[in-house]
Amino acid sequence: MPEAFVQPEDPSAAAAIAAIGEELDVFDDWMDRYQYIIELGRKLPSFPAEWQNDAHRVPGCQSQVWMEAVVRDGRMLLAGASDAAIVSGLVALLLRVYSGRPPAEVLATDPVFLRDLGLLEALSTNRGNGIAAMARRIRDVAQACTAAA
């Protein structure tokens, strides 16, 4: 099976957030920015079909989001996908920030960056939004790892 988990390309979660901000800043127009985000989603490693089930589903009624997390050598590795193009791009951004980081770094990295970058208006309140729910689940997994350690 090809690797479904996202490998980190930036040295840290904070560096990934900074890099994403710079990349999005290149565009003046939100339509162009979304075109770029959709491209990022298309480049996500393919998410295994056998994981596209309720056990991997993140709740959210507007679009479907799936994710899987494992811990290898003290680092959390994440895979994810969505049936919506922009949401897939946002999944890619989340995974770029969080996948491959130690659980402690995941917990130290507030998902508020999604709001700061103008990508998500209501991070905690909009129950329909699968991305906010995915950010919460990533933190829950990290929490469980640190509690177990």
Added chain:
Amino acid sequence: MNMMTKNLVESGFDVQRIRDDFPILSQQIRGKPLVFLDSAASAQKPRPVIDAMVNAMETQYANVHRGLHWMSERTTDAYEGTRDAVARLINAPSRDEIVFTKNTTEAINLVAYSYGRGIMRPGQAVVISEMEHHANLVPWQMLRDACGIELRVAPVTDAGELDMVGLEALLVDRKVGLVAITHMSNVLGTVVPAVRVAALAHEYGAKVLFDGSQAVVHRAVDVQAIDADFYVFTGHKLYGPTGIGVLWARRELLEAMPPFMGGGDMIGTVTFERSTWAEVPHKFEAGTPAIIEAIGLKAAIEYVEAIGFDAITAHEGRLTDHALARLSAIPGLRVLGAAQDRGGVFSFTMQGAHAHDIATLLDRQGIAVRAGNHCAEPLSRRLGVDSSARASTGIYTTEAEIDVLADTLLRVREFFT
């Protein structure tokens, strides 16, 4: 000014003047003029509604039905005045048949509890349709599971119209105690032939309830002409506040039905041994009601009455024709439903584009639409779509806004082809 706008102005309907009454509509969203096409979820509020609510709180506020003092009497008069306005709006025979609820959902739950559990018997059935909002589905499932009452679902045709033959087939065994159907679909915009549905239900001995949440906003509703038994709607879609809804039912039904909730204001006398109930409609209004919201609803009703439903229906009819023409000209776009009689609700899918993506991109251009299954999941399944985007119009919607939507959708389409 084109001919269409000119005709509307001559008939006394000036959409620009109406827009001026809605303070929120002049806002810019992300640097673009707000194009609010989500009125089917909740409509914006005109100045008279806002003023009535603020004025009530500033000048004449107290609890209702309780005090003998000036403030309470003034407030009670204002609150009870809404009952008269609602009775006039839907041509109810009596103001005493108007029960205030929190919203449509509560009104249907009230009927499911007080009529379903109180009057219907196990072995009887309730009929709904395939195009119901969850509010007119889940309460009946709960009744079914608690009381052994069967739930039957009348089919809709591929065009998104109620299948009258299919409906009749569910009624012939005369086990159906209640037919509960939307008067206008919140997904397809289909206007259901209420008079025919009521006649059919009555022919087989069933009562009939209409969910008028959408219909009451767009059409003149006459519960006597329809020959309905129950009619429910909510205030916030009718340019009124949230937190106030309406149940109308025939007096003999309300009198036979047990109360829904117990508490203050709904009683005659109370001892530790037993209580007696107040007269209808107060029997169904336990506790301090939504006083300010009721006052706001009266202002909303007076607002739409002043414009007149002839003008509203004519304006929205033209908008609907324009929207259908523009949307159906977009390659790869599918408008759900094709009912002969439909109002300003347009759900659509676009080839290769998820509804969530469409809504996100439209939002960046200041256009507010809804995405998802619009609280009617079984209907989405019936139509074979996972989710759809929905644009819906109100009295303040302009043809220019429909053009902005269509032009932006053409741009969105380029993203996904």
